[in-house]
């Protein structure tokens with residue numbers, strides 16, 4: 001599978017200054033593409049539904065966005081280490097992923113696996129802050145459920161807008177030397193028919209739950225005087 005980085009014709013990145021005698025692009029395909037088998041997708045959907053969503057429901061009621069995350073051991077059962085959700089009402093930098101990294105970092109040493117031995121799961125494709133945080137923390141594998149485009153449809157287009165405005169790009173390199181990301185919905189299509197039917201039904205259930213959470217967030221945001229976020 002070809003990484004989904006965006007290149008100008010001739011394999012060159014747009015807008016990158018060209019050092020003398022060297023191509024202008026930054027190579028962005030050294031990592032192996034990340035994939036998920038049916039049991040992995042099933043387990044990650046289970047973590048979203050049973051561990052992330054219950055916390056998100058409570059936090060959305062307090063004015064936080066509905067973005068959640070989990071860190072799991074990269075073992076056959078994808079054992080949960082931490083599952084949590086957005087805490088922007090405490091600090092605008094506490095996106096679900098950043099907050100979850102904070103929870104992981106505060107675990108006692110004997111309960112905290114190394115980032116390189118974990119899998120990072122995001123309910124929504126990580127924004128530029130979060131993919132950088134995931135990278136700086138040392139996580140190598142990152143799965144997500146909703147894409148940037150899905151978030152935009154849910155009334156939260158800030159991921160795309162910030163990247164356009166700051167760097168004039170529509171995405172980070174999804175397969176790079178530090179971290180590789182993978183959209184779970186795309187992986188369902190690669191499964192056997194029986195798994196595909198079951199996982200598609202679960203994906204629809206998760207989608208409808210997040211539509212409900214999104215509506216709740218947006219409808220209560222206007223009345224929430226404590227929400228002073230720049231990107232509400």
Ligand SMILES: [Zn+2]
Nearest residue numbers: 095127129130
């Ligand atoms: Zn974020």
